[in-house]
Amino acid sequence: QSLPIFSSEEISKHNSKDNGIWVSYKDGVYDITDFVDLHPGGKKLTCEKIMLASGGPIDAFWNMYAVHKTDEVLEILEQYKIGSLSPEDQKPIDLNDPFSKDPFRLPVFRINSKKPFNAEPPIELLTDSYITPNELFYVRNHLPVPEIDPDSHRISVDLGDSSIQLSLEDLKTKFKPVTITTTIQCAGNRRQEMSDFKTKGLSWGPCAIGTARWTGARVRDILLSAGFDPDDKTIKHVHFNGFDDDITNTSYGASIPKQKAMSLDGDVIIAYKMNGVDIPRDHGYPVRAIVPGYVGARNVKWLRQITVGSDESTSHWQMNDYKAFSPSTTFETANYKKAPSIQEMPVISAISVPKPGSIIDPEDGMVEVKGYAWSGGGRDIMRVDVSADGGNTWQEASLTKDDPDADDSAHCWAWTLWTAEVPVAAGKVEIICKAIDSANNCQPEWIGPIWNLRGFLTNAWHRVNVTVEN
Amino acid sequence: QSLPIFSSEEISKHNSKDNGIWVSYKDGVYDITDFVDLHPGGKKLTCEKIMLASGGPIDAFWNMYAVHKTDEVLEILEQYKIGSLSPEDQKPIDLNDPFSKDPFRLPVFRINSKKPFNAEPPIELLTDSYITPNELFYVRNHLPVPEIDPDSHRISVDLGDSSIQLSLEDLKTKFKPVTITTTIQCAGNRRQEMSDFKTKGLSWGPCAIGTARWTGARVRDILLSAGFDPDDKTIKHVHFNGFDDDITNTSYGASIPKQKAMSLDGDVIIAYKMNGVDIPRDHGYPVRAIVPGYVGARNVKWLRQITVGSDESTSHWQMNDYKAFSPSTTFETANYKKAPSIQEMPVISAISVPKPGSIIDPEDGMVEVKGYAWSGGGRDIMRVDVSADGGNTWQEASLTKDDPDADDSAHCWAWTLWTAEVPVAAGKVEIICKAIDSANNCQPEWIGPIWNLRGFLTNAWHRVNVTVEN
Structure with a gap:
């Protein structure tokens, strides 16, 4: 039958x-x-x-x-x-919709924007594995997902005087493969918590973050092979341009400091594998930039070009989007030219278990709390403190790290998962977590002093409200 | 006459x-x-x-x-x-006092401990020059200042199998000289603010910090010349031992991660010049380690030995002193073995003008506020916010940096001085400052959540109370 x-x-x-x-x-x-x-x-x-x-x-x-x-x-x-x-379970392509060729995604995502696709996995799955499965990795696209033929695709490395074109095969065979485990986080992760104030941007929960093992070639090696002189003082930035573009043929672009791109410690690569398989289309197939410890926005997907310059990328996303402002800056007073681009990310943590609104039956007056903690710039997590009494007392969490590449704290690109046993009283309880990184930086206590009109960099103590049964 | x-x-x-x-x-x-x-x-x-x-x-x-x-x-x-x-204005030497040969110091210092000498310059001088004059640089000695004959002094580089001895002349001639401008800060800087709680340690104000240009040889070059294999995975730490010792002949010692010592980006040097002159005795004559972006305690003075090891230094100061704890840790529960050593320093700022308790005559309702801001790990200062209304509104300060070595934010070892014009109301006013570094880390709002039994790492918002005249 x-x-x-x-x-x-x-x-x-x-x-x-x-x-x-x-x-x-x-x-x-x-x-x-x-x-x-x-x-x-x-x-x-x-x-x-x-x-x-x-x-x-x-x-x-x-x-x-x-x-x-x-x-x-x-x-x-x-x-x-x-x-x-059904073998043909993809919807028929609507030629008038630039997003019609976007790939299939799991229904489990919490979608913040359909076109371009911006979605995060549910919090109760996020920290169940150290490495985030590709299918559950948060997606932050700025434009439609491009369709790229891996055989004809070329990465153009343009240095002004000279230029080389690299095929996917070149990338895989001409350079020593490197595998980097790194956490990538959207600048807007946890923006929802700034929603009591006026912010502009997608209302991300705490799951615009994920960890994967990326394999590719060092940007340092690629630039050197293209004839780049690392001592050229006039060059201060390395630019990445994507294949994804809008109706005006403007493609996504970003830049990072030359120092980061060229440093042997920077671990910046052009990746062609994500957790051992071809990078999924939503994450940049066939190649993307991986900039460990930096904001997600600089990990340019669908890479088509690497260039160098004395200044930062002039793309919309470098100049007028991912920038940090003071709490007193308004849309009227915001000076995008003067404001610094967001690059390295600050220390953050979040609670994944229990979920907000949970009703908890404690064991011997204790509740198990789980979550993630991460810091940018290769900084390790030194300690996570958890409190269920408004910060009067703190329990130190047990930390788990499963990063084969991190043999010292200076290259610690990937997150730390944590578990804590916390004493709770019956009734309404707010559970709080805060992390300290290897530079002894801590998270701010609440949103107010870090609030910014764009809702970036929400790294205040994470708070989850639950009800504890008697 | x-x-x-x-x-x-x-x-x-x-x-x-x-x-x-x-x-x-x-x-x-x-x-x-x-x-x-x-x-x-x-x-x-x-x-x-x-x-x-x-x-x-x-x-x-x-x-x-x-x-x-x-x-x-x-x-x-x-x-x-x-x-x-008087040519002989030094006090006669008391042979029973191990501190009797300590050098002369300016009377202007605020002394936290005479023996060993621990003192900071007055706040109103601290930020008047970008480079702190040697004579005004804070002093944090752990033991008597040793008397070292520069001609016979040897630095022993001991790698287990092999060993080399370097004279001061060797250090100056056999290795390429490097000059690094770096801020050095004591882990206990601003500890005074934790004094409402019980802390153990010298009661430092906000001036246990200073900036100097140090000239010396890279530790990387020294270790490589001694035959050190940087790829030896069993070696994880580089140790520095000083010439200063106590009655039991135990000398001061500390260690830093190998990664920091060997990285071309780490800029760890053995210095023999401070601001262009021989290093003053209080600051390590004739040679000291300079570990940019790290806590002062690892910048070992009066260096006599460099070693490498699989573990951290076993010295008292590495194992049982400069460590970070949770606010809930007590002297009874403190586990020094488990607690991480303080290495990279977090973002900090402080107000140097006006002084606490000042009576201010504002001009057009504005007061000029000055201070310093710094972050460890080579991170630049991106913004300093100043408020005189309890943090309701923030003024962005103008930032000044005069660091010839910093050509990008990843090597930004030295502090930023700043000035802000802040509107003030008449009466009692609290002026607040907070800084954001290039990793977008910020300072905590108050002492409570970062308080620790040793009073280290006091980097809460700095607050100065003044009276504004009508």
């Missing part, structure tokens, strides 16, 4: 007990409605996480929770098979 | 209008009591600064206020000459 074929769209409608809980895995479609209550672990949290996967592919979830990848589990899943996934 | 000879001690008694205002310059002694009111500029502030120089040598002050170094000014000074400085 041949099973029916279902489209992604059809599957996505089955994401509740009422409509049935469907998932796809590889090319199979499964109705797991009856299984949810049987799932081992069986805890409320597990059920919630299964529900996050409902209505879409579970492949990424199983990559994260790798315990599923056994023959036994696959046999269980096979019992629930109801059909196959 | 031959003028009398005076000792430093005698001169130091004449430091007020009542006792007469005496100063020395080179080998001359001058009674300038009648001149103070005639001093050009004639403002209250100028008089106060002359008073700071009274009772001691004015050479350092004139180095800072270089306008004095003209024949005209010297002629004026000559009119007030009353004698010559």
